[in-house]
Amino acid sequence: MASKVKRLLIGRPLKSNEAQEQKLNKLKALAILSSDALSSVAYGPEQILIGLTAVGAIAYWYSLPIGIGVLILLAALILSYRQIIFAYPHGGGAYMVAKENLGENFGLVAGGSLLVDYILTVAVSVSSGTDAITSAVPFLHQYSILIAVLIVVIITLLNLRGLTESATILAYPVYLFILAMVILIIFGLFQVLTGHAPAHAHPAIGTPVAGISLFLLLKAFSSGCSALTGVEAISNAIPNFKKPAPKNAAITLIMMGCILGFLFSGIVFLAYWYGISPSANQTVLSNLSSSIFGRNVVYFFIQATTALILVLAANTGFSAFPLLAYNLARDKYMPRPFTVRGDRLGYSNGIITLGFLSILLIIAFEGNTENLIPLYGVGVFIPFSLSQTGMIVKWIKTRPKGWVPKLIANLIGALICYLIVIIFFITKFEKVWMALVFIPLVVFLFHKIHKHYLAVGDQLRVDLSHHLNDIKPKENVIIVPVAGITKVVEQSLVYAKSLSDNVIAVYVGFSPEDIERMEKQWNEWQTGVRLVTLHSLYRSVLSPLSKFIDTVKYKTDQAGATVTVVMPQFYTKKWWHSFLHNQSGLLIRAYLVRKKNIVMATVPYRFKK
Structure with missing residues (x-):
């Protein structure tokens, strides 16, 4: 039954030689690996305006130079990660760069930060998308945690079905969101150019602002850099691309950077021109959409695709987390099961682990993960900083042809990233201290x-050099615990006698009468096996049996022999039948597992009815 349900949920198992068919082309990869980065357009520009609100709407013109600064950092990151893709074509991104060029601990800091960040990505994205759903349908608000958990479960199942299938399904909402944003930006710019947009809704560029400070501008800049989360995901997931994987990954990264840069700059400019202010009841994107289109079909199309992209931003984590966990596990820093492919050729253990931890986070914070966003930003920019620094070290050490421009790009990116991390810790320490x-x-x-x-x-x-043929096998002493004379015991004794001539059957009785009856039946049975009977005054099987095994073990150690305990074990036809029998065999096995140099073998006997 369980197998049928599994097949229904995730599909038929795929053969290993079908792995190439599960690789992503550029369009599918762009959708599945860029959803986190592209979704940040919905809140990145708003974060800049929130940072400027402290000194009033007159300071909103600063959003333009701040936006340009974010674009410069985006360009530096795109160039850096493009270089990382070709330098480290097996994936791993910031982890591999930092580990190879800066040392083991720096690599582990980058890898650990990204793993935590991907868990936060799923929790924050799904919670944000759930908020959008419950805002549109208020009566669902009381079920917001349940809705968020169900969304995580659905995305987890989609990813367990394989990359190609999940990418095919999830690509539509991503491209619909891009279409919606392009329509919004083009129509908004058309209104600006034709004079239909309000000309005096915004402060003029260069307007003096009382109370503005470099510290406040840097804080707004660091908040706006939340639009860059997810940029590194493609460099972590290079093995998921069709061949030639590095080339396709690099092209996809450039495509993502161009789309993200266009959408981000367009929203920042239009929000400034239309004089949009952050509101507790309405997002900047919603306010901008209603200002340009009014509350019509286009407006609701933009809002619906925005809610979808916020939910599906979680899928970037599901694409990148398993591969990063694979790289760490391959280097023996994470459990080995993370290197194993599942039925659908994905790293299922990584996918399931990410889904489980994200659900725990959503439940723990009751779906209110806003306070995690600064921690989310720190988790991104620490690996950004380390990867930039690692590439700087690499260029200085190797000095390939044309390395100076690459070094300059990485140096600029590193300085900005470190600045942002410092600003985060100074301005939002109460929210990001957990990273420490x-x-x-x-x-x-x-x-x-x-x-x-x-x-x-x-x-x-x-x-x-020590040949196995030169090792002489030790004498084997077989101990068979028996509870009576049964078919299970008979089968176990036959097996034990095939291993050695030195077989001892051990029976634990609770009364002299039990022991006498057993010895009489044993002699009558004529097994050819010596029977040792032990009297248990306190009705415990394990205590006298363990003492006997310890005694035999001590003597065999002196003689250079091996002790093997053969455990008779019957298995019932139906699972619930097992609860009708005592579990003394489990206790004995649990004891033997902890003992050194004792071989344990189980001889199963399966009931037919």
């Missing part, structure tokens, strides 16, 4: 996992 706890904690966990895998490798490594 979470990131070191994640890095510490990475090191503990890595240390474990190194220790496991040292213990499992075989010296091929």
